[in-house]
Amino acid sequence: MSDSYIQTDVEKVVSGGFCVGCGGCASVDSGISMQFEETGVYRPIFSAITDAVVDHVCPFSNKGPHENELSHRHAGLPYEAELGPYISLKAGYQKDVSARMASSSGGGATWILKKLFERGYIDRVIHVKETNDSAQFKYSVSESISEVEKGAKTRYYPIEISEVINFVLNNDGKYAFVGVPCFVKTIKRLCNVNEVINARIKFTAAIFCGHLKSAAFGESLAWQLGVKPDQIKKLDFRYKISTLPANDYGFEVVDQDNQTHISPMYKLLGKDWGMGAFRLKSCDFCDDIVGELADVSFGDGWLDKYKKDSKGTNLIIIRNEIIKELFEEGAVANEFHLEDVSAAEIVQSQNASYRHRRNGVEYRVQTYEKSEKWYPKKRKFYGLSNSSFLDKLNWNYRSWYSKKTHEVFLKAKEKNDITVYTDFVKRGSFGAKILRKFIGLYNRFK
Ligand SMILES: Cc1cc2nc3c(=O)[nH]c(=O)nc-3n(C[C@H](O)[C@H](O)[C@H](O)COP(=O)(O)OP(=O)(O)OC[C@H]3O[C@@H](n4cnc5c(N)ncnc54)[C@H](O)[C@@H]3O)c2cc1C
Ligand code: SF4
Ligand code: SF4
The missing domain is CATH 3.40.640 (Aspartate Aminotransferase; domain 2)
Structure with a gap:
């Protein structure tokens, strides 16, 4: 690597874990290719020093227009x-x-x-x-x-x-x-x-x-219906169930023997969108x-x-x-x-998304700023409601939980045992329930 090497934002995006795996960088730079990782996400692989143009394409780089x-x-x-x-x-x-x-x-x-x-x-x-x-x-x-x-x-x-x-x-x-x-x-x-x-x-x-x-989401739902990851042929995340409201949709998996398995989403562990x-x-x-x-x-x-x-x-x-x-x-x-x-x-x-992605993003950005680590700069929104310390605890908890699910599901696959994952989800959801109770009480008496 030459002395004049300057790390691109895209490399910081990837090393900081902020990459969404969109493939934008690989579209403009032949030295970058997209790889499907073991955790079920795409990541760019850099085989040469990257062209600075990638920083004007990546959605998380600080160099392109917001x-x-x-x-x-x-x-x-x-x-x-x-x-x-x-x-x-x-x-x-x-x-x-x-x-x-x-x-x-x-x-x-x-x-x-x-x-x-x-x-x-x-x-x-x-x-x-x-x-x-x-x-x-x-x-x-x-x-x-x-x-x-x-x-x-x-x-x-x-x-x-x-x-x-x-x-x-x-x-x-x-x-x-x-x-x-x-x-x-x-x-x-x-x-x-x-x-x-x-x-x-x-x-x-x-x-x-x-x-x-990640791809593990579909695999985890299918496995709960008895279809192991290597047995999945086809997935439908939005199977409509005529007797249930639109937001209570179902999940369908077809296995390698062409057997169809369907369940309402609410019966499956890990489906709670807020938990992430x-x-x-x-x-x-x-x-x-x-x-x-x-x-x-x-x-x-x-x-x-x-x-x-x-x-x-x-x-x-x-x-x-x-x-x-x-x-x-x-x-x-x-x-x-x-x-x-x-x-x-x-x-x-x-x-729920606006709380997590406007108030929550503001909090996470402040945390990164204090730690002096690189992070993707975000727009400033005025008039956001104040976030309590319990809100912040809740966001930290959910970020920790999301990160853990990737690791725990890999372990479940290694051990060929879905309960490694489902037991973790049960414990994680219980923790979140207790936190929600505290937040409810705090909001009532503050
Ligand atoms: C990851 C994800 C999260 C979502 N979160 C929310 C949410 O929080 N709130 C909300 O209201 N809606 C959310 N949606 C959108 C919602 O689920 C519907 O896709 C949307 O309402 C369009 O419905 P439709 O019946 O018009 O789409 P359809 O007529 O069914 O068409 C869907 C179109 O989207 C394309 N598509 C499907 N999956 C993807 C994907 N992963 N990336 C890019 N294109 C895709 C399809 O190819 C198709 O062209 C989410 C969708 C995705 C993929
Ligand atoms: S939440 Fe934002 S970063 Fe994540 S996939 Fe959706 S649009 Fe992309
Ligand atoms: S352009 Fe997309 S794939 Fe490349 S680093 Fe940025 S988010 Fe990741």
Whole structure:
């Protein structure tokens, strides 16, 4: 290594554990490749000194533009600190019941991609689909409406974009990209540094994001249904159960003998989203919940007024005039049910995420600042409520628990015994319950 070597932010992102495994760096630097690690996450491997351009692409580097700077194209639109800029806020679902059932929520994401296709605005979609290889799901390019339909449903699974970005660079076309907020940020940063990608990716759609999980999440659920990790053929994280509310969805696994196993999620250990089993550390340093940079964002409509319909309803944040028109035309043609929803309702539906990712991020940033260690800089939000010492204890506890689940599940695999993991989850949940009681009492008497 030469004396003039300067460590890139991307290397600090990886060594500090802040990497989400998006593959943005590997898309622009041939000295970096993505590797699927034993813990079930993607990590970049550096085989040469990295090109400084990677720091302008990585969503956790401190060198590229942040979310507010990247969303300049929407300047002048109404703006909420929680939702970013927007033209229109809606709730809705596809009227075609089988298409709605084949999706995670109301099927809004798949519907708008199909419409963009039909109208010739795009001819390719980059999104996450099932695969036949060892990774259950991958970023893939769909080139027809029927392929787009096959990509529906939420995959709580690690994915990376370097392969598909390589495809975009080598194949002219009009692309739409679908991703969780940090992946959309990577795409926006990529567009800033590469004019071919900028010219070809015409639309971005974000899906709201609580956090990303390692591949161990699906494995742990399947194992509880008697299907060991090496016996998994197919996973569905969002199986709709007609007798239960939309937020009480099921989990389905098909094993290598083509036997199907289904359970409501609430019966499985480690499903508690707030506890964050298998959460990546990057997600503790992320303040974009809804995908503020995207042309349109889709979330689960788990407000009381929509939850009871198990078929699912989307919350939709529209930031692009073409997309707004397509939805409005769909409503008039009776293809898409569309109704107004307020910013406050959308925020309310993601309350837990905002606490963890705005107040919680502020606390974690302060902790890192005091320790003088490198960390990804975050935007400053004004008017956040004060966090008590018990809130902080709770966040620390959950971060510790998330980190431990990765290690404990590896041990369970080594010992070929799922109870190593499920016993840990039971103890971890008990600890969290006691903490919640203390927080409740403190809030009552403070
Ligand atoms: C990791 C993760 C966490 C989420 N957390 C929340 C949350 O906290 N709150 C909330 O309201 N909603 C959350 N969502 C989004 C929600 O689950 C639905 O995906 C969203 O409401 C769109 O529903 P739909 O019916 O319109 O999508 P569909 O019509 O079913 O289409 C989903 C689209 O998303 C793509 N996709 C699926 N998985 C991924 C992935 N991992 N990365 C990128 N693209 C993917 C599919 O390929 C498809 O194009 C999360 C999704 C993911 C993947
Ligand atoms: S977050 Fe993405 S771009 Fe940043 S180091 Fe990890 S894989 Fe590379
Ligand atoms: S929580 Fe943030 S960092 Fe984590 S996957 Fe979602 S968008 Fe990315």
